Amino acid sequence: MDHFLDYLHNHIYLSGLAVAAVTAVLVYELRMRATQFAAVSSQETIRLMNQGAVVLDLRDKAAYNAGRISGSRLLTAEQLASAGESLKKLKNKTLVVYCDRGIRSAAAVRQLREQGFLQSFSLSGGVAAWQAESLPLQRG
Secondary structure (H helix, E strand, C coil), rough: HHHHHHHHHHHHHHHHHHHHHHHHHHHHHHHHHHHHCEEEEEEHHHHHCCCCCCEEEECCCCHHHHCEEECCCCHHHHHCHHHHHHHHHCCCCEEEEEECCHHHHHHHHHHHHCCCCCCCECCCCCHHHHHHHHCEEECC
């Protein structure tokens, strides 16, 4: 143990760099876990849609009109806050929520699950991942 403390003392920059690297890895892992909460892939989303899932778009109206997943509904932040009331008829349905990159949708899924929507999922990577797989978007 004395040798280890001597090493840390004699190599303060290397020790600091090691601590910074470990911290960066932990932050990255925690952030990835936060965005992957109840996440489904684009292909899994298509499967859920074929089984009757409701798809909700969290982006603003301009982005929604510019291109959205076919059959999706626009869900504003205000509607999300009161989803228990405005979406109560969908409580027993499967919901897939998406945004631009999948970060807001992961937070939205947590909020929906707290309101009783237990079958809610986030599209991993959002519309960006959907487009990266060359899947179609509905315009207008």
